[in-house]
Each structure stands twice: as C-alpha cells, then as structure tokens.
C-alpha cells in the first residue's frame with residue numbers, strides 16, 4: 001500500500017559496508033515514510049547510521065537490501081549514471097563540509113548543478129542571483145569560497161542545493177562547523193526558504209535544541225530508528 005502524499009518511503013532498508021573481510025552493518029532494517037512538506041530532524045550518537053541513511057535516501061549509495069522510493073520512483077538499484085541524473089532533479093544536499101568548488105565564484109558554484117543539467121546560462125544566472133540574495137549574499141556574488149566566512153559558505157551551499165528547485169533537501173550537520181550566531185542565521189534562512197518552496201527536508205544534527213525545533217524528529221541507534229517525535 002502506498003501512502004498518497006509520501007515523498008520518501010523506505011522499507012526494511014539494510015546497508016552493510018564491507019571492509020576487507022569485515023562486514024560493517026550501518027543500517028539494519030530502516031522503514032520510514034515522510035510526507036511532502038515534512039521537516040524532519042535526525043539525531044543519534046556518532047556511528048548510529050545517520051549519514052549512511054542520508055546517502056542511501058539521496059541515491060549517493062545503493063542499499064544492500066530493502067526499498068527506497070523517492071517521489072514515486074524506486075531508486076533502490078539505480079546505476080551510477082541514472083542515480084546522478086535523478087539526484088540532480090530531485091535532491092539538494094547541504095553537508096557540514098560544504099564542498100564548494102574553490103576555483104569558482106559564489107554565483108558560479110550556485111549555477112553549477114544547472115550547468116550540469118544543461119540549462120541556459122542567462123536564466124540560471126538570474127535565478128542564482130535571486131537565491132544568493134535570499135540568503136543575504138547579494139553583495140558577494142563574485143567572491144570565491146576562500147574569500148567568504150564559514151557561515152557565508154554554508155549559505156552559498158544552500159543556494160546551490162536549491163537551484164534546481166528539488167522537492168527534497170538532505171542536510172548533514174549544516175550548522176555543525178559554525179559559531180552560534182552564524183548557525184542561527186543559516187538555520188533561519190534555510191527554514192524560510194524551505195517553507196516558502198514547500199520542500200521536504202531531512203536534517204541530521206547533534207544539537208538537541210535544533211532537533212527539537214523541527215516539527216518532526218527521528219532518533220537513530222545502532223543502524224535503526226529508535227524513536228519518532230512529533231505528530232507522525
């Protein structure tokens with residue numbers, strides 16, 4: 001049975017890494033249903049499987065077994081090529097380490113997913129400029145990452161994650177490297193953009209207060225979901 005407005009659906013997802021002869025189980029039978037527009041925090045100890053869960057949901061990695069359905073598409077066994085095309089349209093990522101390209105300016109970094117998808121430069125540039133303004137970086141378009149503060153870099157990464165207008169945003173400790181003040185600014189801008197665009201987000205965080213500020217919460221332990229919080 002499918003839940004009508006389910007946008008992320010996991011059924012009995014396992015992920016086991018193989019390091020030489022050793023098997024490392026990172027996910028052990030995760031099932032989860034996220035509806036469109038839900039903002040969900042994922043908390044849990046280091047090593048509990050949070051990042052692996054985001055990678056598998058974001059098609060950066062295939063599950064060892066089980067099913068992952070995003071936006072109605074079964075993505076459990078996509079080839080690398082199919083996964084990267086699908087991901088470009090469907091999922092935005094913001095990581096703790098923002099992976100901005102150091103040789104490119106802020107606006108070029110934001111435009112990059114669109115250039116990869118073959119969109120026209122002029123409309124992309126306009127959209128990137130709007131997005132950078134909406135994260136209060138309209139005055140930093142031509143700065144390279146090294147010429148920006150950590151908080152500013154994360155705001156560029158958020159703009160880049162949203163340029164393709166994906167329905168899903170996956171964030172792994174997006175404010176983990178920031179001081180309190182820039183963390184709050186990044187969080188505030190992110191929430192505003194998500195709500196304005198009716199996006200769905202899963203956000204991994206170590207910060208219990210941030211976890212509680214999101215309307216839905218998941219707590220992971222030992223490769224599985226231990227608790228659900230919020231009006232699931």
Ligand SMILES: Nc1ncnc2c1ncn2[C@@H]1O[C@H](COP(=O)(O)OP(=O)(O)O)[C@@H](O)[C@H]1O
Pocket residue numbers: 017018019024025026044045046047048049050051052053
């Ligand atoms: N690429 C990998 N290869 C092997 N083991 C991994 C890999 N990534 C994660 N793991 C292991 O999987 C488990 C879950 O890791 P991870 O998902 O990164 O946890 P968290 O993000 O909650 O800290 C850990 O035991 C970790 O050592």
Ligand SMILES: [Mg+2]
Pocket residue numbers: 050051052
């Ligand atoms: Mg992690």
